[in-house]
Amino acid sequence: MKMTFRWYGEDDPVTLENIAQIPMMDGIVSACYDVPVGKEWREESINAIKTRAETHSLGFEVVESVPVHEDIKLGKGSRDEYIEVYRKNIKKLSAAGIRVICYNFMPVFDWLRSDLNYKNPDGSTALIYRESEISALDPNNSELSLPGWDSSYTKEGLRELLSEYKNIDEEKLFLNLEYFIRGIMDVCEQSNVKMAIHPDDPPWPVFGLPRIIRDEKTLERFLGIYDSEANGLTLCTGSLGCSAENDVPALIRKFGARKKIGFMHLRNVKITGERDFNETAHPSSCGSLDMYEIVRAMREVNFRGYVRPDHGRMIWGEVGRPGYGLFDRALGAAYIGGLWEAVNKSG
Ligand SMILES: [Mn+2]
Numbered sequence: 001m002k003m004t005f006r007w008y009g010e011d012d013p014v015t016l017e018n019i020a021q022i023p024m025m026d027g028i029v030s031a032c033y034d035v036p037v038g039k040e041w042r043e044e045s046i047n048a049i050k051t052r053a054e055t056h057s058l059g060f061e062v063v064e065s066v067p068v069h070e071d072i073k074l075g076k077g078s079r080d081e082y083i084e085v086y087r088k089n090i091k092k093l094s095a096a097g098i099r100v101i102c103y104n105f106m107p108v109f110d111w112l113r114s115d116l117n118y119k120n121p122d123g124s125t126a127l128i129y130r131e132s133e134i135s136a137l138d139p140n141n142s143e144l145s146l147p148g149w150d151s152s153y154t155k156e157g158l159r160e161l162l163s164e165y166k167n168i169d170e171e172k173l174f175l176n177l178e179y180f181i182r183g184i185m186d187v188c189e190q191s192n193v194k195m196a197i198h199p200d201d202p203p204w205p206v207f208g209l210p211r212i213i214r215d216e217k218t219l220e221r222f223l224g225i226y227d228s229e230a231n232g233l234t235l236c237t238g239s240l241g242c243s244a245e246n247d248v249p250a251l252i253r254k255f256g257a258r259k260k261i262g263f264m265h266l267r268n269v270k271i272t273g274e275r276d277f278n279e280t281a282h283p284s285s286c287g288s289l290d291m292y293e294i295v296r297a298m299r300e301v302n303f304r305g306y307v308r309p310d311h312g313r314m315i316w317g318e319v320g321r322p323g324y325g326l327f328d329r330a331l332g333a334a335y336i337g338g339l340w341e342a343v344n345k346s347g
Pocket residue numbers: 198236238239265310
């Protein structure tokens with residue numbers, strides 16, 4: 001297992017020095033934020049991240065994310081051009097030493113929460129999701145902005161995009177994902193890069209948009225598109241684990257044994273209703289997931305990929321990017337490292 005930490009670049013209030021001072025930290029997970037979705041990344045930008053990380057003795061071998069253009073998800077005529085750009089980006093990233101690319105295939109919205117600053121009784125704040133609040137929103141006619149909501153959309157642009165998805169059901173979206181995967185796998189295999197799809201977060205449809213990477217069945221179907229170590233998963237315990245139907249350790253045992261997990265996001269969530277949850281601190285006792293069992297499953301399948309602590313709470317007065325502060329994620333990394341040492345030493 002290689003422990004990593006997400007870094008949002010020079011604008012991130014969390015510095016590389018901060019990250020390097022966390023015990024057991026092997027590297028960073030980052031991305032180029034200087035070009036829009038669907039454009040070629042600049043070699044200079046990729047190499048600049050790598051060089052800066054190496055200055056702090058941190059590796060840079062995982063990119064999160066190379067976003068997939070909406071035209072690919074929609075299956076529009078222009079998708080071939082965007083797939084061509086994606087192929088070029090894979091090659092460039094491979095040349096810079098990147099081994100895993102995390103991405104997702106969620107239409108329009110990335111991860112969604114109803115509140116980014118929910119106040120816990122102890123004064124910390126966390127991200128939470130309440131289905132009733134989300135389903136009361138009309139994304140076509142709304143001034144509000146939500147996490148996962150790309151602020152680069154104009155109101156009209158968003159409305160237009162949503163209307164394009166009217167004809168895209170689960171099946172069509174899956175076929176478009178299949179087309180994308182088949183369009184990039186040869187270059188991934190030649191470049192020794194593993195694609196690692198992130199599950200939909202939350203793992204159910206939002207605003208009537210289909211979500212197709214959400215449980216054992218859909219993960220299995222996805223992996224069936226193309227059987228290769230280059231076509232794998234980012235197993236995000238929090239995304240899958242906010243549905244009580246997902247047995248996260250069982251998923252790790254199943255897909256890890258087949259070497260389909262290239263990257264793991266480890267975090268805990270407390271399920272508070274059928275489609276409601278709070279993000280919590282990482283330890284098992286704080287949420288609904290058994291993190292010990294999760295790490296034990298990783299050990300059982302001899303997991304050798306990359307791991308990072310995922311979202312944390314905001315604690316100790318820290319101000320920053322919701323979910324991506326330093327302190328609680330650092331506690332999470334130390335906790336995961338402790339579990340890992342324990343399961344390894346106990347055999
Ligand atoms: Mn995640």
